Amino acid sequence: AHRVVVLVSGAGSNLAALLAAHDDAAYGARVVAVVSDRPGAGALALARAARVPTAVVAPADFADRPGWDRGLAEAVAVFRPELVVSAGFMRILGPTFLDRFPARVLNTHPALLPSFPGAHGVRDALAHGVAVTGATLHLVDAGVDTGPIIAQVAVAIEADDDEASLHERIKVAERAMLVDWVGRIARGTLTIEGRRAVVG
Numbered sequence: 001a002h003r004v005v006v007l008v009s010g011a012g013s014n015l016a017a018l019l020a021a022h023d024d025a026a027y028g029a030r031v032v033a034v035v036s037d038r039p040g041a042g043a044l045a046l047a048r049a050a051r052v053p054t055a056v057v058a059p060a061d062f063a064d065r066p067g068w069d070r071g072l073a074e075a076v077a078v079f080r081p082e083l084v085v086s087a088g089f090m091r092i093l094g095p096t097f098l099d100r101f102p103a104r105v106l107n108t109h110p111a112l113l114p115s116f117p118g119a120h121g122v123r124d125a126l127a128h129g130v131a132v133t134g135a136t137l138h139l140v141d142a143g144v145d146t147g148p149i150i151a152q153v154a155v156a157i158e159a160d161d162d163e164a165s166l167h168e169r170i171k172v173a174e175r176a177m178l179v180d181w182v183g184r185i186a187r188g189t190l191t192i193e194g195r196r197a198v199v200g
């Protein structure tokens with residue numbers, strides 16, 4: 001199976017969905033490690049419960065950002081991933097990391113990019129007053145949520161939504177999309193054609 005390392009900072013609902021899928025050999029992908037920037041991330045407990053190796057690479061343990069970026073790349077490379085999935089990882093990946101895993105790093109974002117990039121995709125969509133938002137799976141490049149788009153799913157905003165209720169509904173659609181496309185990529189090929197990421 002395709003070796004997948006998942007990067008996490010938070011609760012890990014996206015990770016949980018991947019862990020629920022990966023025991024099936026036909027799925028084609030296996031989470032071989034979970035790496036976090038935060039020792040307290042709930043996602044780490046989910047990984048441990050699933051007997052998946054974990055590592056923590058905290059910025060506080062490094063002198064500067066490039067040092068942390070190198071440390072993260074080293075920690076992930078140990079697990080020889082064919083795919084790296086940023087699933088609620090709340091930091092920008094630096095050049096050393098991205099050069100180490102060219103065109104192999106995916107990110108899931110809780111908005112329909114290129115609208116509402118950054119750390120508050122759900123809040124920003126609500127504040128703008130859009131009627132439809134969603135989630136985007138994309139390849140990571142040097143920008144913030146700017147890489148080639150692999151897949152998107154739309155979620156309608158309800159009149160009584162707040163950030164929490166909307167994010168919860170987005171997450172349901174987001175994790176289904178993530179599991180679907182990580183499997184497709186693992187069983188097929190991922191190429192970049194201009195601005196598009198094509199899975200064949």
Ligand code: GAR
Binds near residue numbers: 009010121
């Ligand atoms: C997900 O909705 C993910 O798209 C978002 O954080 C959530 C993590 O949930 N990521 C970002 O906002 C990145 N800018 P999880 O920890 O339950 O998977």
